[in-house]
Amino acid sequence: MVAEKISSSYELIRRLDPFVKPHLHDHRSMARAVRAALAEQLPELAPHTQDVVDFFARYYDIQP
Structure with missing residues (x-):
């Protein structure tokens, strides 16, 4: 996942x-x-939306 404005998970x-x-x-x-x-x-x-949702779920330990 590469974006011009985001250089790390922390930044995201x-x-x-x-x-x-x-x-x-x-x-x-x-x-x-x-x-x-x-x-x-x-x-x-946008093409990585589900990956970002999954990342936030793991980060905050929220189960589906």
Whole structure:
């Protein structure tokens, strides 16, 4: 996953966390928040949306 604006996993979390963190109460809400944040903030990562959702789920230990 390569994006011009994102150079590391830390940077990805830092960019999307403010949009995702309020929705960590369940996997479905978190996934919706990640998808919306990607579409708005990092549309160039759209082909990797599911990978990013999975990454956030692992990072926050949220089971589907």
